[in-house]
Amino acid sequence: MSEEARLRDDICRMARSLFERGLTGGSSGNISARLSDGRLLVTPTGSSFGSLEPGRLSLFDADGRLIGGDKPTKEMPLHSAFYETRPTRTGAVVHLHSCHSVALSMLPDVDPENMLPPLTAYSIMKLGKVTLLPYFIPGDPAMGDAIRGLAGKRSAVMLANHGPVVAGKDLEAAVYAVEELEETAKLALLTHGLKPRMLTPEQIAKVVTTFDVEWD
Structure with a gap:
């Protein structure tokens, strides 16, 4: 099986898994992989993540021109911005409308510089800091400009009232990271207002150093 055929199958397989577990519904969400x-x-x-067809995925050449497949997602600006600003560290981008992370983005006391509280080591390891971006109408090119404004310092952002966008070194890494974001958002909502015991600054620093996490 060729690299392209394998990647087409992997995108459809992982998208179906996300859909079947309720991490994005209807025709929401999009994935790209290089x-x-x-x-x-x-x-x-x-398109629905639950019924993607490998042969109908949109195909772009290395210069960003559509050369095959169906019309691509209207949220290409999100994907392009990560490939442009993190070219050596981005092999795939996943955008979901996952319930708990969207809900967390609506709360007034969320820190826009780092929307996930330090509840577990794994969210820090897989995501670093997650910047909360303002609300944009779906498909607005300004979403991409907002990501470019971060100058490649973040692998994950949260679009307020919309959903997370996560870049990874490959498809598997991006999918696992966005799943971790959703699970951490769920924990944050379950413990909101309960004064949970979070990781200390010293514990966070140890995770950042041990696992070489981007944390500036």
């Missing part, structure tokens, strides 16, 4: 020659496979607009 091939070794710079081409990009992207989920089509209006």
